[in-house]
Amino acid sequence: MGEINSAENSIRDCVVDGNILPLTSTCNTRCVFCSHRFNPPEVRVYRIPPRTLASIKNALPFIDPARPIVIGESVTRIIEGEPFTHPEIAGILRLLRSAFPRTPVRLTTNGILLDEDMAHLLRRLGNITLNLSLNCMGERNRNFLLGDNQAGAAVNSVKLLKKYGIPFHGSVVAMPHLTGWDDLENTIRYLSWHEAETLRVFEPGFSRFAPPELQFSRTLRAELESFISRLRRIINIPIISEPPFIGSLEAEVAGVIAGSPAAGAGLKPGDVITEVNGSGVNSRVQAFGRILKAANPEVAVKRGSEPPMAFCIRKGRGERSGLVMHYDLDPGLIDDMARVARRRRARTVLLLTSPLAAPVLRQGLERFWEEGADVETLEVENHFFGGSIRAAGLLTVGDMGDCLGKYLAASTTGKPDLVLLPGLAFDRTGSDLTATPYTRLEEEFGIPMEAI
Ligand code: SF4
Secondary structure (H helix, E strand, C coil): CHHHHHHHHHHHHHHHHHCECCCCCCCCCCCCCCCCCCCCCCCCCEECCCCCHHHHHHHHHHCCCCCCEEECCCCCCEECCCHHHCCCHHHHHHHHHHHCCCCCEEEEECCCCCCHHHHHHHHHHCCEEEEEECCCCCHHHHHHHHCCCCHHHHHHHHHHHHHCCCCEEEEEECCHHHHCHHHHHHHHHHHHHCCCCCEEEECCCCCCCCCHHHCCCCCHHHHHHHHHHHHHHHCCCCEEEECCCCCCCCEECCEECCCCHHHHHCCCCCCEEEEECCEECCCHHHHHHHHHHCCCCEEEEECCCCCCEEEECCCCCCCCCCEECCCCCCHHHHHHHHHHHHHCCCCEEEEEECCCCHHHHHHHHHHHCCCCCEEEEEECCCCCCCCCCCCHHHCCHHHHHHHHHHHHHHCCCCCCCEEEECHHHCCCCCECCCCCECHHHHHHHCCCEEEC
8 A cells, every 4th residue: 555655646746846747657668778677676666557547637637737748758756668558548648638738748759659540649639749769770779679579660650750740859878889889870860860859869877787788888978979979060950968978067059950940040059158138148057048938039159269149049938949958057056055055054065966967066066156155065976776877866865874974984174064965866755766765864964954
C-alpha cells in the first residue's frame, strides 16, 4: 500500500510541479543506455502500468494550461516508458486536446509505433511537438543497442513526421565506441534532412553497475566535442550537446531554427547576445528568458570581430524566437541563495554541488553574488552511482555527508553558518533518490541546511 501511495504521490508531483503527465512504464525497447538499468538497488523509483483514462481524467484539473504538457519524459521517480505502447494513447491525446485546445503538447517517443494513422491524428489535433529519440539507424546497431528488431519502423517514422508536417526535435545518445562514428553521423544527417527543428546529442553515462563493455574512456567527451563542432559547420540545424560544452556565461547562440523569427531577423549561430531591449544580459538563460517574454525584442549582438550589431526579432510576447541556447545558469538561483543566506543571517555559506555544475556556479557567484556573506562551493563526487555519473540531480545524502565530513575534518575555519544543497537531488519532501531526507545531514553535522 505504501509503494502504491508513493507512486501516486510521485505522479501527482509530476503533474503539479512539471506539467508532466506520466502514462506508462511499459517500453517496447531495451536500450543498453537506459537510465533505469544498472541503478544501485537502493534507488526508489516506481514502475506504473498503463494508466486508465479515468485516472488521467482525474489529473486534468492539476494541469496548467499556460505551460506545455509533457508526455514520455523521464525526469522524476516514475519510470516513464514509451507513450505509444499505451493502448489508449489516441483517446488520451484527444482528451487532452479537447480539455486544453490551445496548450502545446510535447511528447517524447522512440518512434517505433508511430504509423500513418497516428501521424494523421497528431496533425489533426495540432500543436503537438515530438522529441524523437532515434539514437541510431543501422539495423545491427538498433538491434544491439536498443533491442529493436524492426529497425525500419523508427527510421520510417522520421519520414512520416516530415510528410505530415509535424514539428519534431531529434535526439541521439552518442555511443560511438559501440556503434562507430559513421552511424552517429548518418543518424544526425538523416534527422537533419527530414527537417528536425533541433538535434540533441547526449553524452552517455554509466554507473558502477554497468558491464565493462558499456563503459567508455574519459576521452569520449573531448572526441564528442570536436565531432559536434565539425557537424555544426556542415549541418544546417541547431545541434545541442547534453551536458553542454560551455566555458563561460556569455549568451552565445548555439543555433537558430530555420524559418523562425530569429532566423528572419538575421541572427546566426555563434552570435553573442549582449543586451536585450537596452539592458545587459549576464547568462544564456537570462538572455533567452528575456527574449521569450518580450514582444519584438531588440537585441545587441557581438559577432566575431565585426562591429557591434543590433537586430529586432519580430514576434509576440511569450512566442518562441527560434534561438537555441545551451542551459547555463539562471541568475534567479543566485538571488534565491542570497535570500536564504539573509533569512538565516549566515556569514559563511557552503554550497554543495556536482563536479558538472560547479564551474558554471562559480562563475555565476563571481558575477551575481552581492551578499556580505562568504560563499564557497564544494564539489561532491557521486560514489553512490559511481562510473561516469556527475549530475547534481543524482547525488545522494550519503555522498553529500561523506564529502561534508571530510571537508569539516580538514577545515581550519570551523563549521559554516549554512549549507546549501542541490535542490535537483531532492523531491518536494526533501528526500533523495533513496528516500533519505536531507534533514539527516542537519542532525549529523549540527548545521542548518536548505536544498535550493
Ligand atoms: S526507449 Fe527510453 S525508456 Fe525505453 S528502454 Fe530506451 S531509454 Fe529506456
